[in-house]
Amino acid sequence: MTPKERINGYQLVYHRPDTLTDNPTHYCPGCSHGVVHRVMMEVVKEMGIQDRTVGVAPVGCAVFAYNYMNVDMQEAAHGRATAVATGIKRVLPDRYVFTYQGDGDLAAIGTSETIHTVNRGENILIVFINNGVYGMTGGQMAPTTLLGMKTTTSPMGRDVVTMGHPLDITPLIAQLPGALFVTRHSVHTPAAVRKLKKALRLAFEYQPLNKGTCFVEVVSNCPSGWKMTPREANAWMEKNMFTAYPPGDVKLPPPGLN
Amino acid sequence: MTPKERINGYQLVYHRPDTLTDNPTHYCPGCSHGVVHRVMMEVVKEMGIQDRTVGVAPVGCAVFAYNYMNVDMQEAAHGRATAVATGIKRVLPDRYVFTYQGDGDLAAIGTSETIHTVNRGENILIVFINNGVYGMTGGQMAPTTLLGMKTTTSPMGRDVVTMGHPLDITPLIAQLPGALFVTRHSVHTPAAVRKLKKALRLAFEYQPLNKGTCFVEVVSNCPSGWKMTPREANAWMEKNMFTAYPPGDVKLPPPGLN
Amino acid sequence: MSPVQRTTTLMKGNEALAEAALRSDMDAYFGYPITPQSEILEYLIIHGPKRGSVVLQAESEVAAINMVYGAAGAGARVMISSSSPGISLMQEGLSYIASAQIPCLVVNVQRGGPGLGTIQPAQGDYFQATKGGGHGDYRLIVLAPSSVQEMADFVPEGFRLAEKYRNPVMILSDGALGQMMESVQLPEQGSLPKSIPAWATRGKPENRERNIITSLFIDPERMEQVNIELQKKYAAVQSEARAELDRTKDAEIVLVAFGLAARICQKVVDIARERGKSVGLFRPITLYPFPTDILSRTADHAEHFLVVEMNAGQMVEDVRLAVNGRRSVDFTGRMGGIIPTPEEILQKIESLTVSTTDQALQGMP
């Protein structure tokens, strides 16, 4: 049966949105980045805001996000995505502005920008991909690397005495009065993806209210950095990453808002 | 009566410690910096650790701290004092290492270094002088400037929409597992000074235990930046700063430690 | 709007610059306090917002320069200012901005270095400004004001050049020019045309491809193409080279100085001429592009060049490159925030003429 025959008489129920470009991604097989890209662009598509959306790509594996997301984008220096987004949003206050950042980008070199952007309550969306490792540069330790976790720069496992504790930045963020909505998700199951999409939709919808920063963490895998198959990686993530970074809402907007 | 006559037969009960140099300070009249310097050096003197203490001065009004504190010191770049202290402590793990930083230094440009140093649990003491203003550069808004407070860069008072909320960094710090002892003080009354001294003594004493970072905030005045007399400044501080930054212990070491 | 009469006002250099930015319809300013230029931020935060300009005190210079990247990448007219150490922190950001070809105006009100240094005026950041303190082959267009008037004038001019060439422009000033007051004619409000650039990231309408601001070209062939584009631009920028020549035509000795040092040298020329010495002054106004050709022509008749800088000798290299061995090029300078006095420059001039006319006598016991 040719594909054409197979779908004959059937209805299309899912197709990649045209807010994603046709470029194949450079991500490793099974990497969460692609899922999050797709879901974000589905939301942009469904809300019909492609013409009012400006994204900021990080330095990290998602550095090429602008090759895939079919919206106007800027590629920021390592760690500075939220500063770049602040610049954009301040001069274009009616646009939807988001950043997309890895854990190295957001929680190591960009810590200061992250905290101050949220503290100012910039009306932007920050999407935070926490895969516990520097994927792009070959799997070095990230601030969020778990204790005992082996990376190329914690070859015997992260040890707390010399390397410090995993940095759980999301609750810190949530504590800042400028944070409007802080939530943590994953994309390892269809149900998780559905939840993430709902959260992202809310986060985008809050933006024109000018009530503060929305912060969506996605606990993610990095099959290459972790040296696992995608299947193993997702299982490992659920077992280990979720203990340290449990999915769920961390801070909800005040009741009146919804 | 000459001074000599006056003290004839009396006992010396207080004299500036020789861990302070003889240099007169450049601080404005009534500025808290001088008090904190003195108290710290009294502790160093009383503990007899002058020969094992290395301090790090910030960029801020206390940039010249090394002119007054009679211990080996390094003057760090703006915001980087804790990184400098990390460098020192890592190569000299048996020394007492402290930083001394203003709110602009520690909580604006140095946010990232502050958080990561504490997160690594570097075994150093961070003394944080929160006067709600950039004193050195002429009274600009600091991260800790209160809402409505007038500074040269918030001439109509800090407004939350464009300038964001005052950043209360101390509870954030306390939340990090690397923080051992986090406490907040002031120096506006003799009693407050006594409390601060006790806290500083504890903080120094914890250091050889290698259990993490000690963080001592001193809510301070800045008569010049606030455009008040020292007397007014202390009264204003008590009334306004203490509401936002209430003195007290924020995080105590685990019970076994003392 | 009816044209506003240009009136003369007495102003600090920093404030004149800030007011000129508002009159140039600057959309946004990002900064962080640092002496001796905090007045720029302070002035703008009072006057900017009510005149439609975003003014934001960032948490650091690193954040500020990246806010500039974002805002200017979104098509806004953006300025940033700082002083030496703060400018050093922006070097990565400036390299990105130059690579992504984002127009913006960067002001460095220099102080004495290196390190934390002093807050007194200096010119030690010439190399950083003109050769590119960040990584890779990029250039800033660098304007060197030498009066409060030029602190104001070079703002619209800087924006114009930045937008024309899609390149960051730097105004390389110093603490003395920032802090001193002189009378100044401010530019007229609205005299600098503004339009939204086609490449700006402001949301992708259906009828165009998405706009991307990036400096990442992982494929080296593509990266080289970008570099070739940049180099072509820099070649075109050479036509903007400017200098002010003061009594150089008949000068035997030509002083070369920029910014505040040029002001001192003007006095030196006055005195020297009174004393019957044929001294002139060559003042580069653009430090990049360096006015190589104009200077080279001066070398057709002048015998000696004496470069005067408030540093250890930086521009002197560009002077030597321009003169290319045809004439002697000497240097005198003061460092660390010290401003050379006319007297010491005059002495140096004496020693120069002695050393050439009476060379044979030199070194005798």
Add this chain to the structure above:
Amino acid sequence: MSPVQRTTTLMKGNEALAEAALRSDMDAYFGYPITPQSEILEYLIIHGPKRGSVVLQAESEVAAINMVYGAAGAGARVMISSSSPGISLMQEGLSYIASAQIPCLVVNVQRGGPGLGTIQPAQGDYFQATKGGGHGDYRLIVLAPSSVQEMADFVPEGFRLAEKYRNPVMILSDGALGQMMESVQLPEQGSLPKSIPAWATRGKPENRERNIITSLFIDPERMEQVNIELQKKYAAVQSEARAELDRTKDAEIVLVAFGLAARICQKVVDIARERGKSVGLFRPITLYPFPTDILSRTADHAEHFLVVEMNAGQMVEDVRLAVNGRRSVDFTGRMGGIIPTPEEILQKIESLTVSTTDQALQGMP
């Protein structure tokens, strides 16, 4: 300890450098991952701690360079490494380190810029390294390896120079040298003497004044004195200038190239000589101090200089300054991570000789 025999090993440049650092009794290393040099941190974190060296992955390059300041200011032998964008972020810190006269070793494994650029090898940071990318008048001593062997050799040499002059030393390498493997003889463990400097901040004993590490000299007279001290040091450093000369004696055309580009040029010389052309190679080993005098002597006999760089033309300025108009100096280069091929350099050589010998014929229809 009995002296260890120097054996030949096949190693990546980055790893050879890291191993050489351990053998040079480095006390501490601070770094942050960035391609193409992450192997240095990765190697050191495996081998460093068990051999007594502190190895710490910092939260950023800014933090890392300031950790270096602290540790080296406390008298430790300290190294840091990064690649172009990361080095740009260190410019403020480097200016502080130079001003406070703290010895340390900084490694830049360059990649193509500007901006985020590409991860391919390049030499676009020459200006930044040699003229001072940070603010104020300071210099790094800059060593340019051109083989894996030199990646190793320049580590103890870099530490030695840093400690001798109390100045930061930079090894200016590139991604190709960092990533390639060649056989290398590693330095012997403990061959570099070490002592605790008297100025280090390690706690003030009763019998000495407190030690202070600072770059703040608010009084301009004092700041100028510090600058004069620095300039005297840089004058003394000139004696360390080094270059490798390959068949320049009888060369009509002298190629000038450093690092990887010099390797390519070596091949060019081989081929050119085979073809009967008298071509030689001048390879600066120290980029600062630039081997001006040695090069100038070469200009006594050579007719043309052709500078070959993996950038848009940076070192060529120093070559021109050295030659000072006596000979023609041309430039050819590739940018953005592209490595020039021997063929294209040979072609350029052809065009040079054509353009001088057959100049009259040029431009004819």
Add this chain to the structure above:
Amino acid sequence: MFVTHELIIAGFGGQGALSMGQILAYAATIEGREVSWMPSYGPEMRGGTANCIVIVAEKRISSPIVTMFDSAIVLNQPSLDKFLPRVKTGGLVLVEESTVKVPPGSPALEVVRIAAVHEADILGARQVANTVMLGAFLAKRPLVQVESVVKALEKVLPPHRRHLLDMNRRALERGAELAGHSEKLTAGSTA
């Protein structure tokens, strides 16, 4: 023709040396002169010395910084020590009487002592001590007219200080009187 005048005003930070210079500069601008006002600034917010160089000229001013001065207005002792040797021969040195002692043995200069603080107290506001000094200076060196100074003050004083305008005018006049009556010393006579 108007002869270029190069003046230094120096005192402790907070004594108002800088603003005195600014007022003079404004006044000269109002009269169409070329003016430059150049402060020296230190790290301290208060305390420390503060001084400014004011140059008033007819044509474009070349260097805004000079090392020898036509006059000096001196508000504290360290400044006197620093600047006395840098006043040109025959130049004018105006000192605030209560805070500055003129040492004997200085070169031949016209030294005028003004009890500006005392006069200001009498006038009712210590802040106008500066204005008294300025009035005295202008009596000696009429670089600008008193009216221009008043206009400058009108421009410069913040709205909530406008009521001080009259007092300032009186201070200027009083300064001029004092300068007229003042015991003229050459530095070197007992101060």
Add this chain to the structure above:
Amino acid sequence: MFVTHELIIAGFGGQGALSMGQILAYAATIEGREVSWMPSYGPEMRGGTANCIVIVAEKRISSPIVTMFDSAIVLNQPSLDKFLPRVKTGGLVLVEESTVKVPPGSPALEVVRIAAVHEADILGARQVANTVMLGAFLAKRPLVQVESVVKALEKVLPPHRRHLLDMNRRALERGAELAGHSEKLTAGSTA
């Protein structure tokens, strides 16, 4: 005299092109040759192409980067397209049979197809496909002795992989056999 040999090894990331080159470089070092191994590295962690240039020579190697090669070992199609034109006339092109198709019409080169993946499967571990290729290459261009390769493997293999040594030796031998028996094509004959 030993003649300098310039070789490119190219494939997808993860196929082991780089490590194959390293083994060869180690082996040549053991034999006292001058060697350089130069990878090209891309942004991707997996996927993308990866290749390295290995130069084996008797004397100091000048440029570690060359544009024309004496031989090429090719493990995927994009690499063939890229490097086939850059093999010198008369040079050797070794391709993995199951993944690379040699197009007709290429210049006259010695093209040898090796079913390395298939052979490795037979030997029991797909990872040794590389070693099969290397064995084949060395049969054609004996730059180093097989024994040196085995010694290099001993040095390079991590302890927990030492048991693979024997299999690798067999893979080298098998590769050599295949190269001997292999149908020699000039590119251009139907592949």
Add this chain to the structure above:
Amino acid sequence: MIRGTVLVAQEICKGCELCVIACPQDCLGLSETLNKKGYRFAMLTADSCTGCENCALVCPDAALTVYREPKPVRRPATSVQGAA
């Protein structure tokens, strides 16, 4: 049960198997052959697909298009009108 089917963009698929794991009907698997990038790619291995979209939801490369049988339009009994 509603019937569905999926199309796989074979040259985009990287064979990560996440769809295979996510499919509640166990009707996805990987090909034996490789695509141009060297990956095995996802394919329907049984015809039990219900068009539930789960596979598409977890696919990092948006390589899946999902189709479903039209829902049998349940017409309310009262509105029986002639289909056009």
Add this chain to the structure above:
Amino acid sequence: MIRGTVLVAQEICKGCELCVIACPQDCLGLSETLNKKGYRFAMLTADSCTGCENCALVCPDAALTVYREPKPVRRPATSVQGAA
């Protein structure tokens, strides 16, 4: 009550008055004259000082030295031994 006294380092004092405020005995005040730096400086204005140290504790410039009458040594009655 124990009697005490304080010495003020007049050239170091900046006249901030914090000691004046802190003194429970109200025995500190500022001078009429200025020191070399132009500040009025702290001085004892009454002889009610108890040597409590409060002033010294809050002084930012460590300008105060505090003295106190020796405590009357309360000798336990049983140990009356001749003082050497």
